[in-house]
Amino acid sequence: MKKFKVMTLGCKVNQYESDGLSQYLRKSGWHSNADETCTDLCIINTCTVTQKASMQSRQAIRKAVRKNPEACIIVTGCYAQTEPSELEKITGVDYVIGHSDKHKIPSMLSKIAEHKNSHPVTICHDIAGEKKFANFPCPGRGGRTRAFLKIQDGCNNFCTYCIVPYARGRSRSMPAGEVLHNINTLQTAGFKEVVLTGIHLGYYGLDFAPPSSLVEMLRQIHETRPMDRVRLSSIEPHEITEEMICLVASSGVFCHHFHIPLQSGDDSILQRMHRPYSGAFFKELVQKIHGLLPDAAIGADILVGFPGETDDAFENTYNLINEMPVTYLHVFPFSSRSGTPAAGFPDQVEHDVVKTRCRRMRELGIAKKKLFYKKNIGKISKVLIEGKRDRDTGHLKGTTHNYIPILLQGEDYLKESIVNVRIESVSEQGRVCGLLFKG
Numbered sequence: 001m002k003k004f005k006v007m008t009l010g011c012k013v014n015q016y017e018s019d020g021l022s023q024y025l026r027k028s029g030w031h032s033n034a035d036e037t038c039t040d041l042c043i044i045n046t047c048t049v050t051q052k053a054s055m056q057s058r059q060a061i062r063k064a065v066r067k068n069p070e071a072c073i074i075v076t077g078c079y080a081q082t083e084p085s086e087l088e089k090i091t092g093v094d095y096v097i098g099h100s101d102k103h104k105i106p107s108m109l110s111k112i113a114e115h116k117n118s119h120p121v122t123i124c125h126d127i128a129g130e131k132k133f134a135n136f137p138c139p140g141r142g143g144r145t146r147a148f149l150k151i152q153d154g155c156n157n158f159c160t161y162c163i164v165p166y167a168r169g170r171s172r173s174m175p176a177g178e179v180l181h182n183i184n185t186l187q188t189a190g191f192k193e194v195v196l197t198g199i200h201l202g203y204y205g206l207d208f209a210p211p212s213s214l215v216e217m218l219r220q221i222h223e224t225r226p227m228d229r230v231r232l233s234s235i236e237p238h239e240i241t242e243e244m245i246c247l248v249a250s251s252g253v254f255c256h257h258f259h260i261p262l263q264s265g266d267d268s269i270l271q272r273m274h275r276p277y278s279g280a281f282f283k284e285l286v287q288k289i290h291g292l293l294p295d296a297a298i299g300a301d302i303l304v305g306f307p308g309e310t311d312d313a314f315e316n317t318y319n320l321i322n323e324m325p326v327t328y329l330h331v332f333p334f335s336s337r338s339g340t341p342a343a344g345f346p347d348q349v350e351h352d353v354v355k356t357r358c359r360r361m362r363e364l365g366i367a368k369k370k371l372f373y374k375k376n377i378g379k380i381s382k383v384l385i386e387g388k389r390d391r392d393t394g395h396l397k398g399t400t401h402n403y404i405p406i407l408l409q410g411e412d413y414l415k416e417s418i419v420n421v422r423i424e425s426v427s428e429q430g431r432v433c434g435l436l437f438k439g
């Protein structure tokens with residue numbers, strides 16, 4: 001039996017697409033290879049959102065070539081779409097396939113996966129005009145407890161720092177009927193939770209004729225309940241409506257969890273980033289979510305060191321986060337991406353300054369997370385238990401609907417089920433322990 005390995009860098013959307021490709025290969029008689037070596041086919045699904053992501057992608061490709069000199073090496077993903085010529089230069093690569101053609105990999109495999117090429121072959125077309133949502137096979141279990149489902153791709157916003165619209169093209173959405181069908185398929189496969197993902201999820205449905213919306217899709221999910229629980233990935237601040245918050249609060253299907261890509265709390269920086277909201281808007285939004293859903297996890301992405309970010313501008317972001325009931329942060333240093341407007345902005349912030357600001361912001365994020373965890377002590381929460389135990393303690397591990405990772409003692413039959421857990425303690429390191437609640 002032929003063996004394959006898929007390596008994934010970057011976001012949940014890439015992860016979803018990799019899971020779909022793996023599922024296709026398994027169904028076609030290939031054997032998934034956890035081993036580093038002796039693989040016949042390696043697919044490296046790259047990311048280029050930062051310089052570091054590009055570097056890690058190149059490293060992953062070189063490692064795959066080194067460990068599997070006889071394997072067919074296919075490189076795909078955002079880096080393959082934006083800079084195919086860079087990846088063609090890596091010795092041992094057989095195919096560079098952009099996002100424009102990534103969904104065709106399954107149908108190409110029988111022809112391309114059998115042999116090595118003397119020179120890399122690039123299959124990559126202009127993605128800017130792509131209007132059709134590219135379907136991937138629905139992911140199988142593959143060792144995961146929680147499924148990702150990409151329901152939207154691409155972005156029309158062109159924030160001045162972001163390479164993603166160039167890599168993934170304009171916004172396009174999966175038809176509502178297919179979303180419901182796919183969630184059903186995932187439920188039948190045994191998943192208890194699905195995470196709805198997209199590149200710009202808030203654009204969902206706007207490309208339909210007549211246009212629809214994300215909240216309309218969520219209403220259909222609420223009415224048909226195709227899965228025990230549904231989590232939303234990142235949604236832009238101005239696209240989280242009161243209607244959406246009320247639906248999440250009242251439905252019982254949606255996790256009480258919002259992840260908001262704030263990026264900056266300073267209005268002048270937001271304007272330069274081409275982000276269409278203000279710090280005050282974010283403040284009002286978080287207050288609204290917290291008012292309607294006091295137990296909700298509210299996460300934020302923060303981009304530190306954008307060109308022109310003065311000490312005052314950074315403090316504006318820091319103070320805004322500090323004041324708000326934000327429960328965790330994902331902090332990223334600004335990374336200049338060639339081809340984006342921000343790469344040419346003159347007032348780049350010094351590396352050491354960015355590093356110090358990132359450290360402060362991350363410390364704030366850790367403190368806020370711990371505070372949120374502690375506020376939940378004594379509460380009973382629905383926890384999805386994972387298939388694997390915690391490596392250090394041997395305890396079961398799971399995640400509450402409001403995104404608290406939790407450890408508890410229990411038997412194996414609890415794995416991959418949703419159980420009630422009382423949150424008991426939070427350690428100095430932020431480790432949360434709970435007890436099975438049978439009341």
Ligand code: SF4
Binds near residue numbers: 155158163199200
């Ligand atoms: S909204 Fe901005 S940051 Fe998000 S994918 Fe689109 S361009 Fe990039």
